[in-house]
Amino acid sequence: MERIVEFILELDKLKGVTRKNRPLGLDRYENSAEHSWQLAMLATSLLAYAAEPIDIDRVVAMLLVHDIGEIDTGDTSVYIEEGLADRKAAELAAVNRIFGKLPPAQAERLLGLWLEFEQGETAEARFAHAADRAMPVLLNLANQGQSWRECGISHARVVERVGPPIQAGCPALWDYLVPRLEHARQQGWFGA
Template sequence: MPAALLALQKQIDFILEVDKLKTVLRKTKPVGLERYENSAEHSWQAALLALSMAEHAPVALDIDKVIRMLLIHDLGEIDTGDVIVYAATDNAEREAEELAAIRRICGLLPQAQAAGLVALWQEFEARQSAEARFARAMDRLMPILLNLNRQGQSWRENGVSKQQVLSMAASKVSDGCPLAGQWLLHALDEAEKQGFFGA
């Protein structure tokens, strides 16, 4: 088989494998729906949120890179499942498991393409660039927006306090997009008044 067809087959194998991300359920529900969202939906929406809010980044960004990060950032959950950010887990162990999963999944691709995606995922996880910090901000902001529009559904169901949201999610939003962080502080104060938190 010609090399181009072999490469194409690897890319098809990859895209069919990542279809499994649609089966990974999260703890938040989409606006107006009573089912839980899946990680593929979250990744798509976080990428679109980043595209929509890029003008508010504190520095000029390579927005295409941000979108690529967000499209792949949860692929490891195909193997590891989703864990709510507020859960008490061993973060180092979890990251190692996700890295192994990312390497397996991206390893379906041609070697250079796989290496590029793994490096992009590692950059996102390490927040070592403005793009990674902005992408992480959008990743953390999206479920907060869903909770704010569903009367704290996931926070109430999982016993999440306002302090947990501030320290584990809102701080990452502020780090990557200070303006969104300012907005969020006001929104969380209002959410507290309305009883949206679970603890």
Template sequence: MQATIDFILELDKLKGVTRKVRPLGLERYENSAEHSWQLALMAISLVRFAESPVDVNRVIRMVLVHDIGEIDAGDTLVYVQDGWEERKARELAGVQRVFGLLPAGVGAECLALWQEFEDAETAEAKFAHALDRSMPILLNLSNNGQSWRENNINHAQVVKRNGPPIKAGCPALWVYLEARLEDAKPLGLFGS
């Protein structure tokens, strides 16, 4: 019991990991725990649009563990390409440490879910990636391009970085987003 309680309390630190986009109507930035929770509900809501049939419970579990490494590594804007391998190595070390707090079988199961998400090869992982990439787009479209403007991210960067994984896991969602991104071009929502 104590190992599991230690793990649960360690997870509370995910609430302190600040992301680059603001929740709707709030001046503060969202945290990674809020992001993971929202993706779990997106999975339930959008599962019928997944590219292939998926086990939604597995997807939910995956999106709930996918950012655990950020407790140690922090969050990085998806558009930053330099140092990607080093950041991923820090995330892996972080998830190994955090999941290592759990009894061996449970920790190994969580680590396997995290790795499945990272590998993005199964239908569940592809769908989870589509959700992960689409939520910041939805927030930016609703927040007047807040993080795109603050970080000087242009339309082409958004499409190039997010289009392929969203299309691979949830094509209907990409069709929806692509049209809205195109409509947003003349509105000044993007950086230059």
């Protein structure tokens, strides 16, 4: 019990990891804990649109653990590819430290889910990636491109980075987003 409580209290630090998107109607930026919760809800809601049969419980578990390494590393924009290998190595070290607080069997299970998400090879991981890439897009569309404008992210860059993983895991979601992204481009909601 002590190890589980220590782990759960360590996870509380995820609430302090600031991301680039603002929650709707709020002046502050969202945190990674909010992001993970919202992804789990998005994936659950989109289950009928998965590209292939999936175990939604596994997807939700992946989405709840996928950003835990950010407790030590902070959030990194999907649009920044420079230094990616170093950031991924740091995240792996972080999740090993954090999951190491748990009893070994639980640590192994959660690390396995984190690695499955990172590798992106299973149907569940592809669907989880689709949700992870889509949620910031949905927030930006609802916030008139807030983080795209603030961070100088172009329409082409968004389509290039988020299109393939969304289409691979949830093609219907990508079909939904394409005309909305074009509308956003026409409205000037992207950075230069």
